[in-house]
Amino acid sequence: MNVRQAWYHKKAASVSVMSWSIRMGMTILLYYFIYRLRNGDAVNGIDFQVAAGGMIIYAIYAGSGYRSLFPIINREFKTGGIEIWINKPINYIQLKIAEVFGKSIPVVLGLILAATAFWVLSGQFPQVGQMPLRIGAGFVLLLLGLLIATLLYALVGISAIWLIDAQPAYLILDKLIMIFGGAYIPIGFFPQTFRLVGELLPTGAAIYVTQLFYPDFLTNFPRFLITQIIWALVLLFVVYRAYISASTKLTVNGG
Amino acid sequence: MSERVIVEIDNLSKNFSYQKRTAGFKNWFRPEYINVEAVKNLDLEIMAGEMVAFVGPNGAGKSTTIKMLSGILSPTEGKIKVCGLDPIKQRRQLSYKIGCVFGQRSQLLPNLPLRDSFELFGKMYDIPSKVIEQRIRELSDIFSLDNIIDQPVRQLSLGQRMRGEIAASLIHKPTIVFLDEPTIGLDVVAKRMLRKTLINLNKTQNTTIFLTSHDTGDIEALAERTVVIDKGQIIVDSKTNELRTKYLNKRYLKIEFEELPQKVIVPGVKITTKGSVVNAVVEMNNHDINDVLRALLGLGKVKDIQIQDETLEEVIIEIYKSTEKKHEKPE
Numbered sequence: 001m002n003v004r005q006a007w008y009h010k011k012a013a014s015v016s017v018m019s020w021s022i023r024m025g026m027t028i029l030l031y032y033f034i035y036r037l038r039n040g041d042a043v044n045g046i047d048f049q050v051a052a053g054g055m056i057i058y059a060i061y062a063g064s065g066y067r068s069l070f071p072i073i074n075r076e077f078k079t080g081g082i083e084i085w086i087n088k089p090i091n092y093i094q095l096k097i098a099e100v101f102g103k104s105i106p107v108v109l110g111l112i113l114a115a116t117a118f119w120v121l122s123g124q125f126p127q128v129g130q131m132p133l134r135i136g137a138g139f140v141l142l143l144l145g146l147l148i149a150t151l152l153y154a155l156v157g158i159s160a161i162w163l164i165d166a167q168p169a170y171l172i173l174d175k176l177i178m179i180f181g182g183a184y185i186p187i188g189f190f191p192q193t194f195r196l197v198g199e200l201l202p203t204g205a206a207i208y209v210t211q212l213f214y215p216d217f218l219t220n221f222p223r224f225l226i227t228q229i230i231w232a233l234v235l236l237f238v239v240y241r242a243y244i245s246a247s248t249k250l251t252v253n254g255g
Numbered sequence: 256m257s258e259r260v261i262v263e264i265d266n267l268s269k270n271f272s273y274q275k276r277t278a279g280f281k282n283w284f285r286p287e288y289i290n291v292e293a294v295k296n297l298d299l300e301i302m303a304g305e306m307v308a309f310v311g312p313n314g315a316g317k318s319t320t321i322k323m324l325s326g327i328l329s330p331t332e333g334k335i336k337v338c339g340l341d342p343i344k345q346r347r348q349l350s351y352k353i354g355c356v357f358g359q360r361s362q363l364l365p366n367l368p369l370r371d372s373f374e375l376f377g378k379m380y381d382i383p384s385k386v387i388e389q390r391i392r393e394l395s396d397i398f399s400l401d402n403i404i405d406q407p408v409r410q411l412s413l414g415q416r417m418r419g420e421i422a423a424s425l426i427h428k429p430t431i432v433f434l435d436e437p438t439i440g441l442d443v444v445a446k447r448m449l450r451k452t453l454i455n456l457n458k459t460q461n462t463t464i465f466l467t468s469h470d471t472g473d474i475e476a477l478a479e480r481t482v483v484i485d486k487g488q489i490i491v492d493s494k495t496n497e498l499r500t501k502y503l504n505k506r507y508l509k510i511e512f513e514e515l516p517q518k519v520i521v522p523g524v525k526i527t528t529k530g531s532v533v534n535a536v537v538e539m540n541n542h543d544i545n546d547v548l549r550a551l552l553g554l555g556k557v558k559d560i561q562i563q564d565e566t567l568e569e570v571i572i573e574i575y576k577s578t579e580k581k582h583e584k585p586e
Contacts, residue, residue, distance in 0.1 A: 084362040087325045089350040090379050248329045 010106060016063065017110030024059040025118075027184070028052045045215055046188035049126040053213040054182045056118070060111045061142070061181065061209060065104030066149045070170045072096055073157025077246065078164075086247070093243060097150050126213040137221045138212040144228040149177065149206040151235035158239070161246040173203065181207035188214055199224070202231045261431055261463050262301035262324060267333035268487075269294040269319050293319040295487040297333070303430070306457050306464045308478030308495065312575055316487040317467040321433050324465070325355050338430055351380060354424035358436035361416065362423060363408040369419045370404050373426055380427035387426070394422040397459075398452055414445025418452065425456070432456075434466040438473050450476040471567040483571065485578045495567075502570050506544060507563040508535040508551065516554035521547055531558070 035041075035048040043051075073096055076082040085092050119125040128134065156173055160166040180187060180198040187195055187210065198204040208224040211217050272288040294316040301307055311317050322328040323335060326342035326349055335342055338352040356362075363372040370391060377387035395401050398418045403411055411419060417437060424432060434453075438446045454477065456462050468474060474481055474495060481498055483491035493501060515531045524547055525536045533554075537547050565573070 081360060083322065083327045083357060084355075084360050086327050087346070087350055087353065087355050088376075088379050089347050089381075250328060 013104075013106040013110065016107045017114060020059045020063050020107075020111055021114045024055055027055055028118075031055075044188050046186055047126075049124050050128070050188070050213045050215075051186040052124055053126045054186050054188070054210040056115045057210045057212055058181045058183050058207070060108060060115060061145070061207060062178075062183070063104060063107045063111045064146060065100040065107065066146060066153055067174060068100050068104075069096060069150055069153040070157045070166075070173075072100065073154055074160045074166055074170070077158060077160045077250070080250070082250065086250075093154050093239065096154070100150075128213050128215070130218060134212055134217060137218065138209050141221075141224055141228065142209040144225070144232055145206045145209055148202055148228060148231050148235060151232070151239050152177075152202060152206065155235065155239050155242055158242045158246045161249050176201070176203035177206055180204035182210045187211065200227060202235065205231045259303040260300050261303045261305075261338055262299065262465070263334070263336040264297055264299040264320075264324075265334040267294055267297040267320070267323065267335060268292065268331050269316070269323060269328065270331045292487050294323070294330075297484075297487070297489060299482065299489065299492070301431075301463065301465060303463055304457070304461045305480060306453075306478050307466070308474040308481045309465060309467045309484060310469075310474060310481055310571060311467075311484040315484045317484055318435055319487075320484070321355075321435050321465070321467060325353055325433050326350070351427060352430045354427070354429035354432040356417075356420050356424050356432070356434045356437055358417070358434075358439040361408070361420060363416065363419055365409045366407055368405045368407055369400065369411070369423075372408065372419070372423050373404075376423050376426045382427060390426055390428075394425060397456060398422040399448070412445075414441050414448070417441060417445070418449060421449070421452070425462070428460070429462065431463040431465060434464065434468075436468055437466060438468060438470050446470070446472065447476075453477055471571060475567050483574050485575060490578050491574055498567065498570050499564055502573055504539055504573060505565050505569075506537045506539060507561075507565075508537060508547070509533075509559075509561040509563070510535075510551055510557055511559040512554065513556040513558050519551075519554060521550045 031051050032048060035043075035051075040048065073093075076085075076096075082092060085095060152173055153170075156166055156169045159169060163169065178184065180201065180203050182188075187198065187204075190198065199208070205224070205227050208220075208228065211220070214220075270290055270292050272290045275287040275289050277287070297316075297320065309317050309320065319328060323330050324337055324342060326346040329343050337349055340349045340352070342349055362376075363369065364375065373391050373394070374387055377384075377390065382390065391404070395404055398421065400415075400418060400422060403415050403419070408416060408419065421432075421434070421437060437453075438449060441449065450473065453464060457464055464477065466473065466477065478495050481491070481493060481495045482489055491498070491502075510533045512531045512533065515528070516533070519526050519528055519533055521535065523538075523541060527534045533551065535547065535551060537544055
């Protein structure tokens with residue numbers, strides 16, 4: 001049903017695809033010039049194709065719409081709009097997750113198409129080995145990462161019931177995911193300790209998939225997987241408890 | 256109407272608090288809270304198949320009660336059973352037995368045809384696709400939705416949308432429907448159509464209807480029983496058609512004479528004249544209607560006469576006022 005809604009919003013989806021493509025295109029162009037200044041030499045073992053590949057994966061990941069979970073839940077908890085869903089035989093959080101992902105399917109497809117076009121036309125696809133294995137492992141990390149991200153954004157959305165204005169918490173979370181996802185600077189450029197700390201945080205664990213083309217990706221995969229499973233379980237418990245607690249504190253039209 | 260109790264409310268209370276605003280930083284460290292009792296020790300029973308109006312001024316606790324009955328808000332104290340289930344502990348099971356419509360919020364998918372919202376809700380209630388289709392046809396007949404079922408919701412008029420909202424809430428054949436101000440913002444024609452549909456629904460499917468409304472037209476047209484709530488407490492629980500006889504205090508007389516009477520004075524009766532028409536308001540507690548009529552009819556030759564009751568709206572206002580007075584009286 002949300003895919004059908006998204007089809008009705010096709011203009012909005014097209015604008016979203018364009019804006020993400022332009023943004024990523026500009027960042028990739030910037031890094032292209034930086035690498036040219038270094039005569040194409042790798043930075044911290046990351047060459048231009050790998051850095052650009054990570055950014056493209058970040059754009060597709062972010063296009064999946066998990067970020068819009070916060071404003072929806074935040075608004076519905078604060079305004080009482082949740083009341084129309086809470087008396088239905090569904091889990092409210094699951095419904096909202098389905099809603100945001102359903103709506104963003106055309107955006108994700110559009111971004112995959114744009115990325116393919118970029119790689120085909122530029123010939124800048126990362127030259128790394130064991131691609132089928134990487135894609136398989138990356139897919140697992142993508143799903144678990146999206147679960148962690150949606151739970152984090154849902155948690156910040158629910159926190160509106162106590163914080164009243166959860167926007168600052170949202171901004172901190174959003175920027176942490178962007179930084180550790182390599183939206184601005186590839187995480188491979190980070191000093192080793194900083195990178196490790198970032199990867200251990202849930203905001204970093206949410207977005208390991210951007211390291212798909214990194215030389216050490218398959219070596220790090222077991223550690224990434226264990227970290228993700230731990231965070232997913234912890235967050236599932238915390239979000240469930242927070243949701244139950246917030247539901248009892250819910251106020252609608254005074255009462 | 257069957258004699259099965261469908262809603263049982265026992266000593267129900269709902270409090271909420273908000274932080275008191277004070278100047279300076281005092282409230283940062285030791286915040287003071289103001290407690291509000293939205294619903295106080297409410298007791299109520301509703302039988303299956305009843306149509307009950309839950310009436311009260313703004314802030315009386317109507318919506319809070321409806322939201323506790325539908326499992327949205329948790330009570331502070333007391334017990335609730337709806338269809339034999341606890342709305343908070345058994346929210347999921349209860350959701351299959353209740354339908355809810357909140358007049359000020361839409362549950363329909365705004366950009367998609369109305370049919371899609373019905374299909375979505377049908378899936379939510381685990382109804383097989385074929386049954387959903389059949390149910391859409393039935394509801395389209397009952398609510399006259401044939402012409403609008405494939406129209407995007409945002410293009411519907413308010414009256415059409417409200418019919419859609421109520422129909423959507425019935426997709427799973429609930430035993431009881433909670434309607435919170437269902438006719439808010441509707442024009443007279445749309446209101447009449449909606450009321451007819453609800454009566455039809457109650458008669459043909461024995462659906463219990465529990466509604467809140469500020470529109471006395473809804474109450475008169477729909478509800479066999481009216482429960483008046485004020486300041487979180489029930490102040491009147493009566494058959495709607497008995498409200499007037501129980502609480503009626505005034506009669507309005509309108510007499511048109513052939514010629515304007517010279518002097519119209521009936522001691523203690525408020526009288527106004529306009530041309531040859533005399534209007535009199537008779538306080539039934541203080542006067543005998545026969546005495547007033549005799550005095551007025553003796554003024555001249557009568558061309559036309561009308562005796563009117565108070566409107567239900569005025570009766571309800573009287574009820575609110577009498578409660579206000581009780582609250583104002585020092586103990």
